[in-house]
Amino acid sequence: MTRFLVTGAAGFIGSALVRALAEHGEQVRGLDNLSTGKRENLAGAKVDFREADLNDFPAVADACRGVEYVLHQAALPSVPKSVADPLASNSAAPKNAPSAFRLAEALLCFPQQR
């Protein structure tokens, strides 16, 4: 069973989490739309990486399959970007209700995991 899903896996914090978990022998899946993150950040890491957007519910639900813990780091944390495109920044924010609910809804697809 994949234990951890890291959103924003190709970003600064997400990729560090992926590496730390994988180095501890955990099974890790990563999700990132690569809008600002880079695949190179995960070079050599043992991770089941999915290039997908948080707004793509089928992809998010599929990424939640078999997962016990979600570490939600996907975000557009740039202040200038949030001014230029507030909707995009809001939809990716880790503590943003729509993206958090989307993840929660996806996890509810697999109640046997909890």
Ligand SMILES: NC(=O)c1ccc[n+]([C@@H]2O[C@H](COP(=O)([O-])OP(=O)(O)OC[C@H]3O[C@@H](n4cnc5c(N)ncnc54)[C@H](O)[C@@H]3O)[C@@H](O)[C@H]2O)c1
């Ligand atoms: N870096 C820091 O020092 C720091 C400190 C405190 C808090 N934080 C918070 O931690 C979170 C992550 O920060 P970071 O520095 O790793 O940012 P980051 O920009 O390096 O990583 C965010 C990742 O999310 C991905 N992403 C953005 N929108 C997405 C979407 N709709 N679907 C899927 N993936 C998407 C991006 O491609 C990127 O890889 C942010 O909320 C930030 O505010 C960061």
